[in-house]
Amino acid sequence: MMLPNLDRIKEYSYEMGAIRPPSEGGSNSLLIRATRNCPWNRCGFCYGTPYARAKFELRSVEEVKADILSAKHISDEIEVITKKLGGIEWTVRVLDPSFLYDKEQQRLNKKERKNFQCVVNVFNWNYSGGKTVFLQDANSLIMRTPQLVEIVSYLKETFPSIERITSYARSKTLAKKSEEELKSLKEAGLTRVHVGLETGDDELLEYIKKGVTSEEQITGGKKSKEAGIELSVYVMPGLGGTKMSIQHAKNSARVLNEINPDFIRSRPYVPNPLTPLFNEIKKGEFKLLSPHECLKEIKIMVEDLDVTGKVCFDHAMNYWSSKSGGHLFSQNYEGYKFPEEKETVLDLIEEGLKIEESVHERVRVRVPL
């Protein structure tokens, strides 16, 4: 082979988890798996299914550092290849299964697939400036703080180009950390946490077995912000069905106002057949909201919002159509700045409510009951 670096690049792999927030995909974040799976696995709408309900595992600092080093080796080899070939547009052509392994992607074995996935992740990350990293899986803040500090510090040392390091975190875990612990994580380089708030309504939190109270959500959220760690929270319109719709909207706004997160991200409820909440729908105990009912719920929440962050509809789950036929809300990761754009969001909701429901239905993600 003309480029020995292509052979060397095949020697390195690192572990990658199943998911990351869409905004991290949009930023082409480097994915480093700090823990495995979800330590809770009980939320009625999710049930840990993104991680195949696999057992939660902590990873050792050494293991995670070895993964970071593998990503560094891949990155270095890509840099050399790019220099030798004279440009990234040539690199992208050779970082292909046919060049790397002399076979098509469908024919790669498990080891080759893993290696290729890492090469693609590092390439995309480098190509977008090597600025953002996401620590997988569902609640890596559960690690002992000094260990997580060591991982975050090592990332910054290894890749000086990094500007943002983020992780999923449960509110309960944030609430349990001391202010000093959160500050030490911020100082080490943890920039943002993504938190699945889902709702601020205590009755609904209990119904979905979120394992947290609204008070703990507020404590965790405030602590994180006070430590200087940005907060990106996910709210799930429709999660309370028809029965708890209004209290869900009102209490979510109440909790969000107390916390004032940097980002509030709408992720409307979509039934998942592998979860307990789906059985409630089948039994007729839980009634799903229609597209207009769900918009009305969001309207109640937005009207009550008194925050200074951004409200985002940055996922296709926000399925509503506009009068021109596109998405009703912008799916930009930066969303709408509040309070400046609150009226814009309320106007869009009104626009959506004027559109025949069946139009929204056509684009709605559906799971057969």
Ligand code: SF4
């Ligand atoms: S904590 Fe998150 S990943 Fe775990 S079950 Fe709940 S929603 Fe799912």
